[in-house]
Structures are given as C-alpha cells and as structure tokens.
C-alpha cells in the first residue's frame with residue numbers, strides 16, 4: 001500500500017490575507033501507468049495545490065515526480081482519477097489554452113533561445129500566449145527582469161552570455177510573462193550554488209505570498225523542500 005505520501009505545512013501562515021489560498025490544481029484519486037510495460041507510476045494520489053503557496057514535490061529518483069508534473073501541466077491525462085484546474089476537469093478543458101495562459105513552466109534546462117536576447121526570449125513567450133497586454137511588451141519585460149532581481153542592462157544581453165543562475169532568473173521571468181496563476185518548476189535550483197538557490201527560492205516565495213501565485217517545484221534538494229510552505233512527498237515505487 002502506498003502510505004508514504006505526506007504533506008506538511010511549514011510556513012503557510014506567511015501568506016498575506018489579500019491572497020487567501022484557494023485551490024488552483026487538485027489531484028483527485030489520480031493514478032498513472034505508462035502504456036509501454038504497464039508500469040504503475042502513480043497510485044491514487046490526492047492533493048490540493050493552493051494559490052499563495054510554494055509546494056515542493058519530492059521523492060527518490062523514479063518515484064514519478066516528472067510524471068506528476070506532466071499531469072499537472074496538462075501534457076498527459078491520468079489513467080484513473082482527475083486533475084482539476086479551478087475545480088474543472090483538465091482532461092475536458094482546452095488544454096492548449098490552459099498551457100498558454102494559466103501555467104508558466106520552468107524547465108530544468110531553461111529552454112531559452114541562446115542567440116536571442118533576454119527581452120526577445122520574454123517577448124516571444126508573450127506573443128505565443130496570444131494574450132493582449134495593456135502596456136508595451138518591452139516595458140513588461142523590463143519589470144519582470146527587475147522582479148527576478150537582474151539589472152536592467154541584461155534586457156539586451158544574449159542568453160549565451162549569461163551564467164546558469166542568470167539564465168534561471170530569465171526562465172522565471174519568461175514563465176511569468178503572461179501572468180499565469182500557476183508556476184511549475186522542474187528542479188529549478190538543480191545546478192546552482194546555495195546562495196543562488198536561496199535567491200531563487202526568495203523569488204518564488206515572493207510570487208506566492210505577495211502575488212498569490214501557486215508555485216509548484218519538483219526538487220531533490222532538502223533545502224528547497226525546507227523553504228517551501230508544503231511538501232508533497234512521493235514514496236519510492238518499490239514501497240507501494
């Protein structure tokens with residue numbers, strides 16, 4: 001039996017009252033098996049991911065973290081159960097719209113276009129969302145760069161000239177560019193030193209606690225988990 005799924009509240013009380021937590025994404029009896037080999041990766045998972053919170057998804061290698069991220073981002077649908085977004089079944093929703101408007105995904109490898117500038121990368125993502133903006137896009141990009149604590153002159157710098165930590169900040173700015181309610185990050189601090197990792201976590205906490213975002217992070221890092229408001233821990237496959 002799968003008994004090791006736990007959730008702990010660490011600092012949820014730090015969320016301010018203007019961003020009262022409400023369910024953003026919910027797992028409702030979610031199971032998932034890969035067709036090839038029929039391996040059951042997730043079994044009867046239930047969890048509520050709320051706005052105003054930073055939630056870490058942890059678990060050993062192979063526990064199903066990436067699979068879960070793929071379900072939460074609407075790229076895959078559960079074999080059993082439902083993923084709900086604002087109370088509605090994601091499997092029945094317009095998932096293209098969900099992915100281009102409601103969630104911002106930060107990939108482990110950043111997926112930025114190296115030959116383009118920081119501003120160009122951010123603006124490209126705004127264009128792809130199809131949203132309309134009430135401010136010039138370059139101005140929004142400049143505000144986002146400030147939010148992720150990069151100097152304004154970085155806007156016109158090409159990605160290939162940036163360090164790993166700087167690229168990670170740009171990847172966060174890009175994920176925020178169309179103002180999604182939910183941020184999903186896959187190992188966002190994986191290759192960063194501890195000080196940069198703390199900086200990145202401070203940005204995520206600010207986004208959750210002061211802007212009411214739901215920030216979901218897949219991580220192997222105990223430091224990141226400890227700094228999150230909640231930890232959703234997946235058990236090793238062999239213990240299920």
Ligand SMILES: Nc1ncnc2c1ncn2[C@@H]1O[C@H](COP(=O)(O)OP(=O)(O)OP(=O)(O)O)[C@@H](O)[C@H]1O
Nearest residue numbers: 034036039041059060061062063064065066067068
């Ligand atoms: N496309 C696939 N087809 C079949 N099995 C897969 C597929 N992708 C992943 N798996 C299996 O599902 C299980 C969970 O994989 P997943 O990548 O979700 O784990 P994880 O917790 O993210 O691991 P890691 O920390 O190593 O990235 C693993 O046993 C993996 O071999």
